[in-house]
Amino acid sequence: MKRVVSLALAALVAGGLALGTAGTALAHNVLVDSTPKDGASLDAGPAEITLTFDQPVQAGERFNTITVTGPDSTQWQGDGEPTVKNNSVTFPVRPLGPAAEYSVGYRILSADGHPVTGTLKFTLTKAGTGTPATATAAPAESSSPESDGGVPIWVWIAGAVVLLGGGVYFALKGPKENAGR
Secondary structure, eight states, rough: HHHHHHHHHHHHHHHHHHHHTOOOOOOOOOOEEEESSEEEEESSSSEEEEEEEEEOOOOOOOTTTEEEEGGOOOOOBSSSSOOEEETTEEEBBOOOSSSSEEEEEEEEBBBBBBBEEEEEEEEEEEOOOOOOOOTTTOOOOOOOOOOOOOOHHHHHEEEEEEEEHHHHHHHHHHHHHHOOO
């Protein structure tokens, strides 16, 4: 009986350590390059923005989006669909306006189905002649912190506790019921 209790406690401790020290999965796409580069200073605004990732990106209508935000929260992303070629996604951009810092927020869908989000910034040093997108032309951004499509960690922890607790219960209860037979 003591051996069963010891084994059950060892399994419980090992399971707790495995859950407690588990790191995040590194299988998601990661931005490895961009044109323009993050933090770049440009004399003229780019006609397009290219994002390059370490893994393939899914093509499809509305899978991949960007928002280009300028001063006073003006929107500068283009109206056309992005072009996907293996690991790169190219987005059209409107001719830019005032000399200022511009922020590029992106959301792409990796080949494994996980959305990847991020931001980069660049500075336009000479004013352009463009006009911002109208409020109705600007795509809505998702501000949900759980938009990555993954299962929350608490579900895994609760499942592990139930499984380990059930295993300990049956390990402690089992030998007593079988001893009389």
